[in-house]
Amino acid sequence: MCRLFAVTSNEPLSPMVAIRALDVMKEGHDGSGVGLFLTDLGGEFENFKQQPILSGIFSSEGIKALDRFMMDLDFMVKYKLSFRPTRPTPVGTPKRDNYVIRVYEYPADWEELSPAEIQFRLMMVQLQLRQIGEKDKSMLIFSFWPDCIMIKEVGDPLTVAGYLGLDRKELAARTILSQGRQNTNYAIDIYACHPFFLQGIATMTNGENTAFVPIRQFLMSRNFPGYIGYQSDSEVFTHILHYMHSKLGLGVEMYKHIITPLKDAELLRHPDGAWLKQLKQSCRPLIIDGPNCVIGCLPDKSLFMVQDSKKLRPGVVGGKPGVFAFSSEMCGLDAAIPERYINLDYQPMKYETVLIRKERQEIEKWNQWDALRHLN
Amino acid sequence: MEPMGCLAPSELSVKDLPWQIHWSKDKCTLCGHCTAVCPVRAIELGVHRKRALTVPLNLGEKPGNLFSVFHGIDQRTDPAHACVGCGMCTLVCPNGAIIPVHTDEIDKLRFHVNVNGEARRRGGRRNSSDSLLDKIKFVRISMLTDPALDAGRHEFELRTLLGRVLPPEEMLRVSRENGWMPPVREIYPLIIGGMSFGALSPSMWEGLQLGVSYLNEEMNMPVRISTGEGGCPPRLLKSRFLQYVILQIASGYFGWDEIIHNLPLMKEDPCAIEIKYGQGAKPGDGGLLMWYKVNKLIAAIRGVPQGINLPSPPTHQTKYSIEEAVAKMIQSMSMAWGFRVPVYPKISATSTAMAVLNNLTRNPYAAGLAIDGEDGGTGAAYHVSMNSMGHPIASNLRDAYLTLVKIGKQNELPLLAGGGFGKNGNLAANAAALIMLGASGVQTGKYIMQAAAGCLGSESDRCNICNIGLCPKGITSQDPRLDRRLDPEKVAQRLVDVFLSFDTELKKIVAPLGRSTSLPIGMSDALGIADADAAKRLNINYVL
Numbered sequence: 001m002c003r004l005f006a007v008t009s010n011e012p013l014s015p016m017v018a019i020r021a022l023d024v025m026k027e028g029h030d031g032s033g034v035g036l037f038l039t040d041l042g043g044e045f046e047n048f049k050q051q052p053i054l055s056g057i058f059s060s061e062g063i064k065a066l067d068r069f070m071m072d073l074d075f076m077v078k079y080k081l082s083f084r085p086t087r088p089t090p091v092g093t094p095k096r097d098n099y100v101i102r103v104y105e106y107p108a109d110w111e112e113l114s115p116a117e118i119q120f121r122l123m124m125v126q127l128q129l130r131q132i133g134e135k136d137k138s139m140l141i142f143s144f145w146p147d148c149i150m151i152k153e154v155g156d157p158l159t160v161a162g163y164l165g166l167d168r169k170e171l172a173a174r175t176i177l178s179q180g181r182q183n184t185n186y187a188i189d190i191y192a193c194h195p196f197f198l199q200g201i202a203t204m205t206n207g208e209n210t211a212f213v214p215i216r217q218f219l220m221s222r223n224f225p226g227y228i229g230y231q232s233d234s235e236v237f238t239h240i241l242h243y244m245h246s247k248l249g250l251g252v253e254m255y256k257h258i259i260t261p262l263k264d265a266e267l268l269r270h271p272d273g274a275w276l277k278q279l280k281q282s283c284r285p286l287i288i289d290g291p292n293c294v295i296g297c298l299p300d301k302s303l304f305m306v307q308d309s310k311k312l313r314p315g316v317v318g319g320k321p322g323v324f325a326f327s328s329e330m331c332g333l334d335a336a337i338p339e340r341y342i343n344l345d346y347q348p349m350k351y352e353t354v355l356i357r358k359e360r361q362e363i364e365k366w367n368q369w370d371a372l373r374h375l376n
Numbered sequence: 377m378e379p380m381g382c383l384a385p386s387e388l389s390v391k392d393l394p395w396q397i398h399w400s401k402d403k404c405t406l407c408g409h410c411t412a413v414c415p416v417r418a419i420e421l422g423v424h425r426k427r428a429l430t431v432p433l434n435l436g437e438k439p440g441n442l443f444s445v446f447h448g449i450d451q452r453t454d455p456a457h458a459c460v461g462c463g464m465c466t467l468v469c470p471n472g473a474i475i476p477v478h479t480d481e482i483d484k485l486r487f488h489v490n491v492n493g494e495a496r497r498r499g500g501r502r503n504s505s506d507s508l509l510d511k512i513k514f515v516r517i518s519m520l521t522d523p524a525l526d527a528g529r530h531e532f533e534l535r536t537l538l539g540r541v542l543p544p545e546e547m548l549r550v551s552r553e554n555g556w557m558p559p560v561r562e563i564y565p566l567i568i569g570g571m572s573f574g575a576l577s578p579s580m581w582e583g584l585q586l587g588v589s590y591l592n593e594e595m596n597m598p599v600r601i602s603t604g605e606g607g608c609p610p611r612l613l614k615s616r617f618l619q620y621v622i623l624q625i626a627s628g629y630f631g632w633d634e635i636i637h638n639l640p641l642m643k644e645d646p647c648a649i650e651i652k653y654g655q656g657a658k659p660g661d662g663g664l665l666m667w668y669k670v671n672k673l674i675a676a677i678r679g680v681p682q683g684i685n686l687p688s689p690p691t692h693q694t695k696y697s698i699e700e701a702v703a704k705m706i707q708s709m710s711m712a713w714g715f716r717v718p719v720y721p722k723i724s725a726t727s728t729a730m731a732v733l734n735n736l737t738r739n740p741y742a743a744g745l746a747i748d749g750e751d752g753g754t755g756a757a758y759h760v761s762m763n764s765m766g767h768p769i770a771s772n773l774r775d776a777y778l779t780l781v782k783i784g785k786q787n788e789l790p791l792l793a794g795g796g797f798g799k800n801g802n803l804a805a806n807a808a809a810l811i812m813l814g815a816s817g818v819q820t821g822k823y824i825m826q827a828a829a830g831c832l833g834s835e836s837d838r839c840n841i842c843n844i845g846l847c848p849k850g851i852t853s854q855d856p857r858l859d860r861r862l863d864p865e866k867v868a869q870r871l872v873d874v875f876l877s878f879d880t881e882l883k884k885i886v887a888p889l890g891r892s893t894s895l896p897i898g899m900s901d902a903l904g905i906a907d908a909d910a911a912k913r914l915n916i917n918y919v920l
Contacts, residue, residue: 221784264562
């Protein structure tokens with residue numbers, strides 16, 4: 001079982017806050033990977049809110065190929081933060097040439113494009129690079145999106161963070177998602193490291209997704225190039241959210257209604273039961289069976305947490321106005337925000353969605369039994 | 377043997393028959409129950425003369441013969457009266473004195489059941505107990521990473537959908553615009569497949585309907601039953617129980633006058649309309665109700681004269697092409713019920729099934745596709761059709777499902793699979809395998825006949841005389857003397873037993889896979905088979 005930690009704060013935080021929280025939950029992960037998603041960036045990246053940031057790992061050959069590819073597309077590097085670790089690699093961590101975070105200037109001919117077209121093209125660039133890299137293992141691409149950074153590596157979180165020097169001052173973010181990985185039934189693959197990212201949406205999951213194969217088949221048959229990968233069964237949670245958000249235009253309060261719809265008998269008693277039943281039928285292949293706790297970040301930088309409807313995985317949210325955190329274990333929360341009022345800590349159950357908006361003032365709770373706002 | 381030592385080519389001995397009657401003179405009381413009950417009069421009272429040689433000990437008397445007479449059983453050997461192995465004689469014998477035993481080699485009778493050039497017709501199923509579905513195992517067991525569920529205590533939602541399910545984007549658009557939403561039924565995934573009123577006896581039909589109503593109204597299990605092609609008694613058409621019934625229309629249109637006339641009188645819509653284009657047991661061949669079974673009642677419901685053979689044409693004669701056959705008929709049927717009832721075709725499994733499927737995916741009124749595999753059963757068909765024609769269900773279903781996946785319509789067009797699952801008694805395991813291969817639901821008839829009514833048929837060509845109305849259990853007979861052997865209430869009770877035990881077994885399969893909140897349609901990662909070719913063909917795990 002993996003351990004998850006996410007924090008959202010009005011003041012930019014070092015990723016080390018999340019790494020240390022993962023470290024106190026060390027009994028729950030085995031060092032088979034660490035993943036970080038940083039958004040609403042601070043530090044040096046504060047100055048580049050609109051420009052896309054490429055995150056990935058490159059061999060020396062890969063860097064050259066990247067430069068050639070990006071220059072051909074007329075992307076210009078505006079700012080970069082590269083790690084070239086010189087110290088010996090920690091046990092279990094492969095030797096890499098370059099960990100790259102680069103801010104690019106958009107090509108001139110993209111200026112006239114609609115936001116939707118730009119978002120599509122950014123995704124396609126990321127996918128093309130990933131494809132190029134997969135051939136000769138020269139590139140691992142995690143994200144290419146404005147105001148988002150992703151760092152992933154195999155190894156123990158604290159050790160890897162020290163090795164990469166993640167405590168550097170340039171690196172800070174107001175919203176951070178992190179995972180300490182406990183490898184389960186799939187081979188150790190860095191692309192299987194959570195969080196997963198697609199067009200501004202990131203999620204990470206604790207648990208195993210028993211309904212993975214039919215869900216993957218459904219997503220892959222949506223005819224959307226971004227629905228690929230699936231080195232981890234948890235990647236579908238990101239894509240379901242993306243599908244719901246971008247393709248169906250539904251808000252996060254509908255996520256639970258899609259992955260864990262109410263039972264037929266329950267829908268009879270729901271104020272919007274008839275509509276929800278139709279939605280349940282149409283989205284039937286996206287129903288999960290758990291056990292899963294999903295923590296995610298939406299394009300508007302709000303953070304949410306949901307559980308499956310039966311088995312549940314540990315997950316708690318707590319904090320104080322200005323800073324809130326989601327954690328697999330209470331001790332992770334204690335490590336990050338010790339001064340909070342713990343009686344307000346909250347563990348969402350099978351019907352609930354909890355949400356911290358970008359303003360970071362309160363824990364918002366939605367229940368699947370609530371009437372739907374967009375219908376009423 | 378004929379005079380002058382000649383033998384007719386079809387002169388058979390008991391040894392040449394598939395079934396030999398073993399009879400014990402010691403136990404038999406000559407009560408006559410067995411000869412009376414035998415549906416094909418294979419046995420009759422025999423009077424036998426016995427000679428004993430008497431050899432006196434003293435030389436004064438000469439050896440002589442002692443003649444005596446004893447009565448017993450004679451087995452007839454002409455093809456029309458060859459024992460069918462039903463075993464009714466054993467069932468009724470108070471002393472256990474008689475039993476049919478299957479021959480130890482391939483019988484010779486099979487070469488002679490074509491008297492007057494009439495090829496053999498029979499009821500039953502393909503004579504093969506081989507089952508690929510039985511070889512499929514469920515290998516993805518939830519262990520430490522994912523807790524298995526408790527089949528006895530957790531809640532399970534094991535219902536399925538029958539009807540055209542709109543894709544999410546379309547559903548939202550239609551809902552916004554208040555447009556037409558295709559009808560979708562939430563039903564139990566085990567459906568009782570089409571067995572017509574006529575093929576089945578009135579007692580059997582009544583028993584099944586009773587059982588289905590009980591399951592729905594008392595057990596909260598939305599079980600549905602297809603009528604088969606033979607219409608539906610008007611009393612049922614006008615009752616609320618019609619909602620549990622799938623009305624079947626096939627190429628003979630039998631019974632549809634009555635159905636159309638009753639349309640204005642229906643209190644409930646039927647569950648669905650099934651348009652039968654083919655049947656797995658006899659693909660490419662029409663239905664067949666032989667004259668023996670067309671009595672007054674059947675003739676009235678079907679709208680035909682009494683005592684004539686009722687063969688349905690192999691295809692819908694009024695339709696010219698697939699576009700017409702499928703599109704027009706689906707649309708007409710939908711229109712008849714105001715587009716409130718799902719309409720779907722049923723075809724035999726065939727290598728051309730994908731063409732039909734592709735056509736249906738482009739028809740917004742098509743509510744699904746039922747595919748019936750070669751191992752399905754029938755009340756009457758040519759032996760050769762049953763044994764040699766058809767396509768196995770597993771690969772045909774899998775191809776159909778993966779075709780839908782490829783075009784992203786796997787949730788839009790439900791696939792129903794049937795034909796031979798549960799043939800060796802493993803109903804739930806076979807059904808679950810089909811569901812995980814991609815079926816939304818499964819249709820069975822034969823298993824229901826065996827389990828709910830005690831049908832004696834088997835893959836060893838046992839009994840299989842459904843076609844001539846002599847069913848010794850009264851399941852497929854229209855003769856009141858046979859029909860009354862079956863108590864409809866007991867059939868209903870057994871049907872409920874079958875569904876409740878199936879439900880438990882299905883839960884016992886999905887619970888260890890960690891699934892409970894929805895039917896695991898297409899969860900092929902759970903399946904494994906110890907046959908590399910089959911695994912590759914079905915795209916499931918190869919396990920040893």
